[in-house]
Amino acid sequence: MKRTDFHPIFHPRSIAVIGASSDPVKFGGRMFLSAHNRKSSEQVVYPVNPKVNEINGARAYARIQDIDDDIDFAIITVPASHTLEAVQDCIEKGVKAAEILSAGFAETGRPEDAARETEILDLAKRHGLRIIGPNCFGVYSPDSPLTILPGPDYPKSVGALGVMAQSGGFTSNLSGRILEMGLRINKAVSYGNAGDLHEIDFLSYFGENADVSTVAAYVEGVRDGRRFLELVRNVTREKPVIVWKAGLTDQGGRAVASHTASLGGSNHIWEGFFRQTGAIPAVGIDEMVDLIVGFHCLPDFDARRFSAVGGGGAIVVAAADALEKAGLSVLPFSKETRDAIRAYLPPHGNSVKNPVDMGSPMYVPKTFRPILEAVTASSQVDAVIIEQLVFLFRGDFDEDLAETICQARDNSGKPFILVLPQASTGVKGIDIETSRRKYREWYISRSIPVFDSLERAVTVLGKIIRYNAYRTGRTV
């Protein structure tokens, strides 16, 4: 499938929502209201529902055929038992592509439901109507009216991340977390049972789309393992493909069958897949988010010699441990560097070797600036990892401090990585969490990745280094 084939899906001019409703609790209500709110002046969204005359000020049509306009894309939200009729209507109307949100097909395990899915897909195929789903949450394309369930008010600005997942819930959860951190998405596709368009189509599109720099895929099963492997191997030559392969255990595999009627596959085969393709393995949504942040901020990261900077002995011991376990080094500073740092710290209760223990987590820009200058000036340092505690006595977002760190990065040209632990855990400390999020957004917007813990940071750095070594044919 060529990229242009996707225009009716990702940038439709005209959209019909079959099963539209004014009730935002219903899928048809959420999807119509979301699309209606998102559309630009050149785009049009038609509600289709035989039981009402208008929804939210827009005239409602009994059938899609009644609309006096060409329809590029249909969103089908009616119950499974009515989808055949809806698809027939779309074909009659000459709709180019449709997403079927409705569940109740092959994933139930009942032969009659699987048969209904096959019937609908065969019909659509014979008439050239492309289908996303069934049993999905749809497509989010920022500069179009299309968004995924539950239909939140996602931004209209376009980013460089491609998200693809059979699971609607995963697509929605991952997208929400990424967007809230200030990152932007190019497209996010949930494709459910993968009845027609599937992983090969979406990954091909992301691979060929020069605006997409990173792909994040949650995979339950694949139609054609060999083809998927070859495609991933091709795409990873140019951009990272992060893959969470779910359902690799026996009981996970059974759950996959109930979820999207997919075959989970064996651990053994998928280990080979990761070895052969350069795809970056992730397990769990936290690791997926971490990797997306890491690749977004530091796509070409390949530094091995770190300075670790923290405000407390245990923190920098942990940093030194975590980095070494990942094969990354924290080399002792020269006397010159130590003396330069020492000049800005109290005589005791800190360490100027490397890692640098500032002694207190209350970093003060006036002294932190020259310390970071000394650290980055060291020829032993290719990258700097800083643990910053947002806590009790310094809960407010301090732009001067953030700017100090950012300038040290800019002036040195060396990559910086920030660790901002969730130091506050209670309701009373929620303002500290607000500040932590402000810092995180601020740093990420300046391409400084932020992680919740040293261990998570180092895991991501290791994976980026391995991917870049794979891509450029070097050994790690």
Add this chain to the structure above:
Amino acid sequence: MKRTDFHPIFHPRSIAVIGASSDPVKFGGRMFLSAHNRKSSEQVVYPVNPKVNEINGARAYARIQDIDDDIDFAIITVPASHTLEAVQDCIEKGVKAAEILSAGFAETGRPEDAARETEILDLAKRHGLRIIGPNCFGVYSPDSPLTILPGPDYPKSVGALGVMAQSGGFTSNLSGRILEMGLRINKAVSYGNAGDLHEIDFLSYFGENADVSTVAAYVEGVRDGRRFLELVRNVTREKPVIVWKAGLTDQGGRAVASHTASLGGSNHIWEGFFRQTGAIPAVGIDEMVDLIVGFHCLPDFDARRFSAVGGGGAIVVAAADALEKAGLSVLPFSKETRDAIRAYLPPHGNSVKNPVDMGSPMYVPKTFRPILEAVTASSQVDAVIIEQLVFLFRGDFDEDLAETICQARDNSGKPFILVLPQASTGVKGIDIETSRRKYREWYISRSIPVFDSLERAVTVLGKIIRYNAYRTGRTV
């Protein structure tokens, strides 16, 4: 050392703060003001500072000898160069024990600083004055005036957790996170360079103290490895000892030397330690917190057959995967159980097998209650793990929902585990995080442990199961 020897430390009647100040930014200011605020009517806290006449309404003394009262415990906050004199004064006054917060001793690596430490410790030892530190943040004993730096307003209610760490920052960070979640601490001790009292003393105390049910230890180095191993082996017969052994890498070991003048030790030796003692290994503060929450809520946990309940297919696939990887099973339900659950769910878009996919993360007590009854009634289920998304459309704390879950646990007598992911990550979504924290505190207060991810939950459950098998002599 017998437990009674510790009374002057953990429950002193009279305390002198040497180097007290009215400036809360200084250690001497924070410690005096904290102790002064915390003291009961039977307890007394004296400021010692030759430069002022009174601090916060309390008469200040030039020297500790000037105080017309016996002194149980001294908090020494003067610079390292003045500690010898302070210790001499304490001896002259007949003080029983002291904590030396000051840094600038063996940890600097300078022979003259190490010599000063030895001189002070030898003097104290000759006169029977017990020392905590130097280079520490002190002791938090909830029902006493004593608290650790940075001197926050910690609760006065006593819990069952013993915390011990050479690192003051770690003691403070861990304690803060645990307390904010609603757990309580029995004692938290930071002991810095471990000049006199050290890991053997504190662990012995926690081991013999029947009010302590769990010990969490951050260890940089130990004085006598053989004795420590034997002591840990003894204590783990009765209560879990969670140990984060830091500084096990070469560069981590170097950082440990700069931090508390300890010897990190080798990975090989410490692997043997964990194998031989039943101590529960943790790496990083997140895992430490998770284990503390897990052991607090489910000390005797030994369930292997789970029901996993979530609102979304990907979530329950991940649960099934994670549990199986930890050797825990999610067995398919009988037809009877499936039918009982099915009665309360829409016809499609969910799964009633096991794991249970509720189809939507918006759990409604009216239907969730009978579903949980059916799940817990299954003879295939020994424990229930529920993923609850606190998110956009249901951001408020819903006590009815929390109560529904808690009642299902109570009625069945089967352990429940909650996973509450950090679904919101931005500043705008902070109210969702507030609700998440309310849920967490609520569940933990009812002995339902809460974790940020399935993977983290399962890691903890696996470690509790292994510990209980070790303790009772069973094989896992």
